[in-house]
Amino acid sequence: MTSLLSTLNRCLRSTARLCNVSQPKVVYKSHFIAGGRWSTRWSSRFTHTTEAARGSPASGKYRKGVLIATGVFGTVAAGVCHLQQAEMATRVKKMEEEEEGNVAERCRSFMSPPVTDVRVLERRKQEMSSRMEMLIMETQAEFCRALQEVDGGTFKVDRWSREEGGGGVSCVLQDSKMFEKAGVNVSVVSGHLSEEAAKQMRSRGKQLKAKDGKLPFIAMGVSSVIHPKNPHIPTVHFNYRYFEVEEADGSKQWWFGGGTDLTPVYIDEADAVHFHSVLRDACNKHNPQYYPDFKKWCDRYFFIRHRGETRGIGGIFFDDLDSPNQEEAFSFVKSCAKTVVPCYLPIVRKHLDDKFTQQEKDWQQIRRGRYVEFNLVYDRGVKFGLATPGSRVESIIMSLPLTARWEYMHEPTRGTKEADMLEVLRNPKEWV
Amino acid sequence: MTSLLSTLNRCLRSTARLCNVSQPKVVYKSHFIAGGRWSTRWSSRFTHTTEAARGSPASGKYRKGVLIATGVFGTVAAGVCHLQQAEMATRVKKMEEEEEGNVAERCRSFMSPPVTDVRVLERRKQEMSSRMEMLIMETQAEFCRALQEVDGGTFKVDRWSREEGGGGVSCVLQDSKMFEKAGVNVSVVSGHLSEEAAKQMRSRGKQLKAKDGKLPFIAMGVSSVIHPKNPHIPTVHFNYRYFEVEEADGSKQWWFGGGTDLTPVYIDEADAVHFHSVLRDACNKHNPQYYPDFKKWCDRYFFIRHRGETRGIGGIFFDDLDSPNQEEAFSFVKSCAKTVVPCYLPIVRKHLDDKFTQQEKDWQQIRRGRYVEFNLVYDRGVKFGLATPGSRVESIIMSLPLTARWEYMHEPTRGTKEADMLEVLRNPKEWV
Numbered sequence: 001m002t003s004l005l006s007t008l009n010r011c012l013r014s015t016a017r018l019c020n021v022s023q024p025k026v027v028y029k030s031h032f033i034a035g036g037r038w039s040t041r042w043s044s045r046f047t048h049t050t051e052a053a054r055g056s057p058a059s060g061k062y063r064k065g066v067l068i069a070t071g072v073f074g075t076v077a078a079g080v081c082h083l084q085q086a087e088m089a090t091r092v093k094k095m096e097e098e099e100e101g102n103v104a105e106r107c108r109s110f111m112s113p114p115v116t117d118v119r120v121l122e123r124r125k126q127e128m129s130s131r132m133e134m135l136i137m138e139t140q141a142e143f144c145r146a147l148q149e150v151d152g153g154t155f156k157v158d159r160w161s162r163e164e165g166g167g168g169v170s171c172v173l174q175d176s177k178m179f180e181k182a183g184v185n186v187s188v189v190s191g192h193l194s195e196e197a198a199k200q201m202r203s204r205g206k207q208l209k210a211k212d213g214k215l216p217f218i219a220m221g222v223s224s225v226i227h228p229k230n231p232h233i234p235t236v237h238f239n240y241r242y243f244e245v246e247e248a249d250g251s252k253q254w255w256f257g258g259g260t261d262l263t264p265v266y267i268d269e270a271d272a273v274h275f276h277s278v279l280r281d282a283c284n285k286h287n288p289q290y291y292p293d294f295k296k297w298c299d300r301y302f303f304i305r306h307r308g309e310t311r312g313i314g315g316i317f318f319d320d321l322d323s324p325n326q327e328e329a330f331s332f333v334k335s336c337a338k339t340v341v342p343c344y345l346p347i348v349r350k351h352l353d354d355k356f357t358q359q360e361k362d363w364q365q366i367r368r369g370r371y372v373e374f375n376l377v378y379d380r381g382v383k384f385g386l387a388t389p390g391s392r393v394e395s396i397i398m399s400l401p402l403t404a405r406w407e408y409m410h411e412p413t414r415g416t417k418e419a420d421m422l423e424v425l426r427n428p429k430e431w432v
Numbered sequence: 433m434t435s436l437l438s439t440l441n442r443c444l445r446s447t448a449r450l451c452n453v454s455q456p457k458v459v460y461k462s463h464f465i466a467g468g469r470w471s472t473r474w475s476s477r478f479t480h481t482t483e484a485a486r487g488s489p490a491s492g493k494y495r496k497g498v499l500i501a502t503g504v505f506g507t508v509a510a511g512v513c514h515l516q517q518a519e520m521a522t523r524v525k526k527m528e529e530e531e532e533g534n535v536a537e538r539c540r541s542f543m544s545p546p547v548t549d550v551r552v553l554e555r556r557k558q559e560m561s562s563r564m565e566m567l568i569m570e571t572q573a574e575f576c577r578a579l580q581e582v583d584g585g586t587f588k589v590d591r592w593s594r595e596e597g598g599g600g601v602s603c604v605l606q607d608s609k610m611f612e613k614a615g616v617n618v619s620v621v622s623g624h625l626s627e628e629a630a631k632q633m634r635s636r637g638k639q640l641k642a643k644d645g646k647l648p649f650i651a652m653g654v655s656s657v658i659h660p661k662n663p664h665i666p667t668v669h670f671n672y673r674y675f676e677v678e679e680a681d682g683s684k685q686w687w688f689g690g691g692t693d694l695t696p697v698y699i700d701e702a703d704a705v706h707f708h709s710v711l712r713d714a715c716n717k718h719n720p721q722y723y724p725d726f727k728k729w730c731d732r733y734f735f736i737r738h739r740g741e742t743r744g745i746g747g748i749f750f751d752d753l754d755s756p757n758q759e760e761a762f763s764f765v766k767s768c769a770k771t772v773v774p775c776y777l778p779i780v781r782k783h784l785d786d787k788f789t790q791q792e793k794d795w796q797q798i799r800r801g802r803y804v805e806f807n808l809v810y811d812r813g814v815k816f817g818l819a820t821p822g823s824r825v826e827s828i829i830m831s832l833p834l835t836a837r838w839e840y841m842h843e844p845t846r847g848t849k850e851a852d853m854l855e856v857l858r859n860p861k862e863w864v
């Protein structure tokens with residue numbers, strides 16, 4: 001079961017091909033990482049696809065393709081580029097097959113080689129951990145590419161490994177034309193659960209039977225925070241993750257988590273409605289209760305308690321998802337991952353050339369300060385990451401903005417746009 | 433027992449008088465506080481002393497007085513303004529008497545009326561809680577005044593109360609000539625310990641016997657963080673506090689805590705030696721073990737674990753101090769409180785006119801980011817404050833800089849001044 005949205009996304013990629021619009025290609029940049037961690041160079045068999053992201057004519061055409069694509073996601077499925085429904089269905093099927101097909105081929109579109117060896121992923125391609133790793137690498141590449149298209153810059157790609165097992169790929173675009181900081185991070189981490197971590201899991205109702213006190217686990221996810229320069233373009237955050245623990249009898253406990261949420265500096269009702277609609281539609285393909293439940297969960301989670309405000313205007317958030325079955329849960333997560341571009345890119349493009357004043361920039365900086373407060377004081381991922389020995393701190397701290405501001409006793413004047421924004425943060429709304 | 437340093441400080445005030453140098457006077461500003469908390473206007477009997485801080489000739493003379501004073505604290509006691517030792521002793525005695533004397537008179541030098549009613553303080557002037565409140569109000573006034581003298585600006589004074597009991601006085605100078613943000617905060621809070629707080633105290637070895645499940649407490653302190661604009665002037669932080677809990681049988685458990693520490697952006701050996709010498713000298717008057725123990729404690733406490741660096745170059749830090757007896761412990765805290773001006777002001781004055789580049793400013797902003805990380809992730813005071821219902825968030829968050837910066841994978845080039853600074857933060861030094 002693949003959701004309509006992910007189908008659409010893939011469909012549009014093939015649509016682009018049909019319309020003779022080139023696929024975007026990746027610039028395989030390698031960087032040495034401070035602190036002696038290893039960095040890899042993408043093998044030469046992949047080096048033939050380096051021109052597009054540098055602004056070749058092909059990338060210009062694709063840009064148009066993306067524009068169409070992102071516009072469509074928020075609205076209806078039919079009529080794209082004059083493709084008929086029947087044709088779409090055929091192509092969808094073809095893409096489905098492709099997805100289940102050659103792993104090495106699919107890896108070529110990634111920002112770097114995946115964390116797990118390609119041959120291992122190929123061999124274990126039916127296993128959920130392999131399928132999820134492919135999905136998060138793909139999501140990273142799709143999102144980075146969409147941002148590169150709009151910005152004109154190139155992501156710095158750091159592939160890093162972790163002594164205790166696993167590693168990750170961090171893509172960062174910093175102080176570029178459009179973005180203060182854009183980070184898209186993949187990590188695939190394995191090892192044995194610490195007693196502390198196992199305790200935390202138990203406190204969340206997970207009954208884990210260890211073998212000789214050991215609980216092998218694998219955790220992976222894609223996460224991203226984008227802080228644009230223009231205060232009229234909101235910050236976006238998403239994170240989709242999978243967790244698997246092996247118990248004494250060899251059976252596995254697993255669950256998914258994730259969400260996408262928006263943090264505007266100024267409220268734009270149409271943006272909020274678009275963003276929430278895309279998420280709602282993705283949820284509704286799987287379970288009509290998902291959107292209302294996960295929207296509430298999001299507002300509750302991204303709450304800066306000491307300020308009495310939410311971090312932004314929410315979206316969806318869920319954790320410990322292990323129902324109705326693994327296939328369905330994965331399919332839902334895939335639908336969500338496929339919405340990150342159509343949720344966000346139309347908003348970016350809409351406000352690309354919006355003018356702004358110094359006062360608006362200052363208010364953005366104050367909101368950035370609140371973002372820092374949430375991430376360092378409350379965010380479970382950040383807290384867990386910073387407290388875990390061997391974590392890659394730069395990939396955790398990447399979510400913080402390039403700059404932030406704290407003014408003593410700042411309170412917007414009643415009736416201003418700044419006060420309107422605060423009002424929404426203090427009283428979360430139903431947008432759709 | 434009054435320490436030589438606090439004696440000196442008072443002595444120098446009287447010296448200023450002898451030399452016909454006017455005492456600085458306070459501008460009693462009142463501000464309405466957002467959220468409906470009450471704000472008070474200093475009663476008219478105190479309104480006669482408003483001119484000095486606005487830059488009258490008197491304040492200019494005092495500025496000179498402070499210059500002499502601060503220079504002396506770090507070196508020797510004798511020879512100040514040609515005063516003879518004998519004369520000093522007489523005056524010290526006089527000041528001692530003054531200190532124990534008219535409470536209302538002493539309150540006139542404060543930035544605002546104390547939190548506790550002046551008549552109550554007068555009536556209970558022998559009690560430790562009253563003596564400590566007088567000390568923290570005095571420390572706030574002395575420090576604010578010294579900073580105003582050097583900056584030319586005027587602190588915004590907010591007097592606030594807390595529904596659950598007590599209140600505070602927050603003094604902030606923001607985006608002034610010299611300071612990005614300078615905050616000096618007093619709070620005096622009373623009520624009943626929450627079960628959570630009592631549990632925390634027990635985990636720290638405090639055996640508290642509650643009466644009907646209730647533990648009345650009073651907590652008070654002065655705390656300050658100063659973030660200068662010039663990257664060659666370090667950030668300073670200090671905090672001196674007193675805690676008292678009443679047990680079932682009416683007896684009281686009490687303890688003091690506090691410390692002063694410096695966070696330079698660039699290392700200046702002479703500054704570091706001066707700062708630590710003043711603290712060591714203050715400690716040595718009470719116990720030769722205090723400085724080495726509390727210096728280590730400071731390095732340990734202000735450690736940003738996930739970065740593997742200390743926040744700054746330390747100073748002293750102590751907690752749960754309840755020995756050798758209440759009088760001695762108070763006397764030690766008083767000595768420490770009296771060092772905040774002589775520790776810091778000579779450093780400020782030395783670098784007042786230092787030129788700096790944009791690169792130096794950027795490095796300062798990155799260090800500010802680390803300051804935010806420490807305060808929001810590790811600082812017990814901030815964490816406790818933000819988690820306590822009814823806390824005044826603005827007074828807690830006041831410690832954050834006006835602006836901060838997070839660059840992905842920033843690492844100074846080897847051999848630069850920035851790398852030298854990091855080296856010291858990664859391997860704390862013995863300065864004296």
